[in-house]
Amino acid sequence: MVETVRKSLRDSAAARWTALLIVSFTMMCGYFLTDVLSPIVGLLESQLNWTRADYGVYTSSYGWFNVFLVMLILGGIILDKLGIRITGLGATALMVIGTAIKYWAVSTHVLDGETIMGLNAQLFWACIGFAVFAVGVEVAGITVSKIIVKWFKGKEMATAMGMQVALARVGTAFALGFSVPIARALGVIDVSRPVLVALIGLCIGLIAFIVYMVMDKKLDASEANDVQAEISHEDEFKISDIGKILTNKGWWYIAILCVLFYSAVFPFLKYATDLMVNKFGVDQNIAGLIPMLLPFGNILLTPLFGGIYDRKGKGASIMIIGSLLLIVVHALFSVQMLNNWIIAMILVIILGVAFSLVPSAMWPSVPKIVPEKRLGTAYSLIFWVQNWGLMGVPLLIGWVLEKYCITGQTMRDGMMVNTYDYTLPMLIFTGFGLLALVFAFLLKAEDKKKGYGLESPNIEG
Ligand SMILES: C[C@H](N)C(=O)N[C@@H](CCCCN)C(=O)O
Numbered sequence: 435m436v437e438t439v440r441k442s443l444r445d446s447a448a449a450r451w452t453a454l455l456i457v458s459f460t461m462m463c464g465y466f467l468t469d470v471l472s473p474i475v476g477l478l479e480s481q482l483n484w485t486r487a488d489y490g491v492y493t494s495s496y497g498w499f500n501v502f503l504v505m506l507i508l509g510g511i512i513l514d515k516l517g518i519r520i521t522g523l524g525a526t527a528l529m530v531i532g533t534a535i536k537y538w539a540v541s542t543h544v545l546d547g548e549t550i551m552g553l554n555a556q557l558f559w560a561c562i563g564f565a566v567f568a569v570g571v572e573v574a575g576i577t578v579s580k581i582i583v584k585w586f587k588g589k590e591m592a593t594a595m596g597m598q599v600a601l602a603r604v605g606t607a608f609a610l611g612f613s614v615p616i617a618r619a620l621g622v623i624d625v626s627r628p629v630l631v632a633l634i635g636l637c638i639g640l641i642a643f644i645v646y647m648v649m650d651k652k653l654d655a656s657e658a659n660d661v662q663a664e665i666s667h668e669d670e671f672k673i674s675d676i677g678k679i680l681t682n683k684g685w686w687y688i689a690i691l692c693v694l695f696y697s698a699v700f701p702f703l704k705y706a707t708d709l710m711v712n713k714f715g716v717d718q719n720i721a722g723l724i725p726m727l728l729p730f731g732n733i734l735l736t737p738l739f740g741g742i743y744d745r746k747g748k749g750a751s752i753m754i755i756g757s758l759l760l761i762v763v764h765a766l767f768s769v770q771m772l773n774n775w776i777i778a779m780i781l782v783i784i785l786g787v788a789f790s791l792v793p794s795a796m797w798p799s800v801p802k803i804v805p806e807k808r809l810g811t812a813y814s815l816i817f818w819v820q821n822w823g824l825m826g827v828p829l830l831i832g833w834v835l836e837k838y839c840i841t842g843q844t845m846r847d848g849m850m851v852n853t854y855d856y857t858l859p860m861l862i863f864t865g866f867g868l869l870a871l872v873f874a875f876l877l878k879a880e881d882k883k884k885g886y887g888l889e890s891p892n893i894e895g
Contacts, residue, residue, distance in 0.1 A: 490832020
């Protein structure tokens with residue numbers, strides 16, 4: 435009898451890279467919306483009367499439902515229990531719904547003059563929309579991480595995760611670079627226009643995810659026998675597995691490193707355009723172009739460093755180097771006399787290297803510490819810890835700016851607006867970097883003790 439060796443769909447390089455591209459596109463649209471208002475902080479002030487503190491509240495609303503209603507953790511449990519397709523579809527739909535609410539909030543006039551819970555009603559509804567969207571984009575993020583592990587385990591996993599992050603950064607770069615021109619297009623300033631563009635992108639992203647679902651089904655069908663075999667060996671995910679994750683020291687080091695490192699990058703990006711205007715004297719119409727260099731650098735470097743991790747290993751060391759660079763950049767940003775825009779550009783480029791090193795090694799390291807059946811929950815718990823930072827830090831920076839950093843007023847776009855000294859916020863970001871470095875070293879020591887293989891290559895054989 436001739437025995438045929440049945441191949442899984444994931445053995446086809448074309449299939450797995452196509453699957454990656456499709457889900458990465460959906461995430462890219464999500465990242466575009468995440469930062470779409472960051473470069474127009476000044477326009478939000480002149481058009482919608484949002485102060486820096488209001489903007490801080492808006493940015494922090496990203497974590498309201500994820501953190502306080504533990505939606506992210508629920509999303510991770512649903513992912514491990516119900517699977518990739520249903521969770522991903524729900525998450526992508528939430529992104530669209532949240533963005534639609536936000537678009538309505540920033541484009542309508544029916545809320546003018548009203549307040550809800552002490553907030554201007556327009557700001558309140560923009561926050562609700564952003565909070566709903568955030569549940570979607572975060573749960574989609576952990577779903578996509580699990581998708582990548584599913585297709586790429588034992589293969590080019592870190593390169594694939596790097597590629598996904600790279601495409602996500604294209605979304606961020608577009609938001610930083612094109613939000614202002616979109617808002618100013620057609621001769622009339624309209625801050626809702628970039629949000630509308632994001633909404634259209636997200637609808638296309640939803641369709642893309644539905645296409646992915648067909649591929650996912652085919653992958654499962656191609657592995658039907660293997661899956662049966664796995665189920666008989668491995669129990670399904672149980673709620674008690676959460677305890678196993680939370681008692682794992684290595685997982686904690688990654689989660690804390692993650693919150694500290696990302697707190698010094700994403701919240702920084704939210705204020706980076708304003709920093710360029712206030713500290714480096716860049717015209718606000720083009721100031722978003724300098725922070726845009728950061729995600730552009732990531733696009734090339736994250737897959738490159740991922741490739742190095744795949745082939746050579748050294749994951750924990752890569753995270754240490756990334757944390758070191760982060761400290762150097764923020765410390766130099768806080769030096770008052772360094773106020774030439776060329777220095778700003780160089781520092782942003784170095785920050786881009788740091789922000790490629792750490793994510794390229796951090797995310798592919800999680801499956802080395804936690805088994806696949808608990809991976810959705812493990813990623814969601816890391817994201818949950820991280821979301822405390824993504825929510826709290828912009829709020830903190832907005833508050834610090836309003837309370838301690840106002841230096842005067844100036845005329846922009848025909849409106850009097852405050853000017854700010856960014857030294858204190860940059861010192862706060864430097865502090866996060868220092869703590870991140872400590873946890874990167876602790877992670878490396880734990881890896882040595884437990885033999886997780888963080889310093890070993892990902893590609894088997
Ligand atoms: C913001 C989100 N929670 C996050 O941390 N995203 C990471 C990418 C994680 C994807 C891992 N496959 C980022 O660096 O954007």
